[in-house]
Amino acid sequence: MDSWFCDVHTHLTHERFRDDQHQVIARAIEAGLGAIVCNGLNPASNREILRLARAIPQVKPALGIYPTDAVNDMLPDDYPYRVDRFDTRSEIEFIRSCAVKKQIIAIGECGLDGYLVGEETFAAQEKVFEELIALAIEHDLPVIVHSRKREVRCAEILSSLGAKKVDFHCFGGKTKHAQKWAEDNGWYFSIPANARVSESFRKMLSSLPADRILTETDAPYMGPVRGERNEPANVVGTVAFLAELRGWDTADAKKTVWGNYLRLFGEFDSGNSTATS
Numbered sequence: 001m002d003s004w005f006c007d008v009h010t011h012l013t014h015e016r017f018r019d020d021q022h023q024v025i026a027r028a029i030e031a032g033l034g035a036i037v038c039n040g041l042n043p044a045s046n047r048e049i050l051r052l053a054r055a056i057p058q059v060k061p062a063l064g065i066y067p068t069d070a071v072n073d074m075l076p077d078d079y080p081y082r083v084d085r086f087d088t089r090s091e092i093e094f095i096r097s098c099a100v101k102k103q104i105i106a107i108g109e110c111g112l113d114g115y116l117v118g119e120e121t122f123a124a125q126e127k128v129f130e131e132l133i134a135l136a137i138e139h140d141l142p143v144i145v146h147s148r149k150r151e152v153r154c155a156e157i158l159s160s161l162g163a164k165k166v167d168f169h170c171f172g173g174k175t176k177h178a179q180k181w182a183e184d185n186g187w188y189f190s191i192p193a194n195a196r197v198s199e200s201f202r203k204m205l206s207s208l209p210a211d212r213i214l215t216e217t218d219a220p221y222m223g224p225v226r227g228e229r230n231e232p233a234n235v236v237g238t239v240a241f242l243a244e245l246r247g248w249d250t251a252d253a254k255k256t257v258w259g260n261y262l263r264l265f266g267e268f269d270s271g272n273s274t275a276t277s
């Protein structure tokens with residue numbers, strides 16, 4: 001079996017990729033990536049990701065609603081980030097229609113955020129998160145989870161709904177929780193490209209069960225060099241670091257992570273999808 005590198009969580013629809021999105025993707029393919037899972041946040045990015053995935057086989061579409069976008073109608077007027085106003089109900093129905101047509105590889109990004117927004121939004125965030133998890137389970141799709149400052153609550157909800165195909169992206173909670181959830185629930189953890197400068201990601205790379213580790217970038221964020229734009233090709237460095245930490249050959253580390261990717265996400269051919277959006 002050929003093995004490839006994978007980036008299971010990236011945002012190539014971000015405005016910082018507007019001028020060179022295709023060069024960035026070409027560099028990733030050149031570096032050996034077989035899967036670039038683009039995660040949607042809102043109606044605009046969800047639709048752009050579907051278009052990109054139809055054009056480029058290595059781009060795999062995950063559609064979701066970012067936790068703060070899920071409460072777009074509750075954000076204060078002086079909220080520092082640009083968030084489009086949209087109806088989450090109808091966006092969930094759009095995502096459902098894509099799942100029915102087998103146009104998507106996963107549900108994400110979705111989850112809970114307790115860093116950017118306050119407690120008054122938690123109940124509304126949880127409602128959207130629960131609906132997206134239920135949709136994923138119904139269509140046997142993985143869920144890619146954002147869990148900032150709300151890791152334990154995310155896990156409670158995922159467990160109570162019986163979610164098995166789960167990837168926690170850029171997990172910032174306690175490493176002992178990651179360890180337990182990987183072992184007991186079979187959940188996956190995708191490690192970003194800045195692992196060499198992060199004590200907790202280094203710890204996760206060296207101690208999580210080897211069959212539960214994935215790589216991601218969260219590009220343009222979380223780059224290996226602070227302040228520099230990140231891109232999917234940087235997962236290659238994370239796989240090299242995983243090999244170093246475990247005393248493996250790089251080829252073995254690559255094979256392990258690619259096997260994990262296939263186990264969670266399965267084979268997916270965007271060209272097989274039938275309908276257009």
Ligand SMILES: [Zn+2]
Pocket residue numbers: 009011039109218
């Ligand atoms: Zn993200």
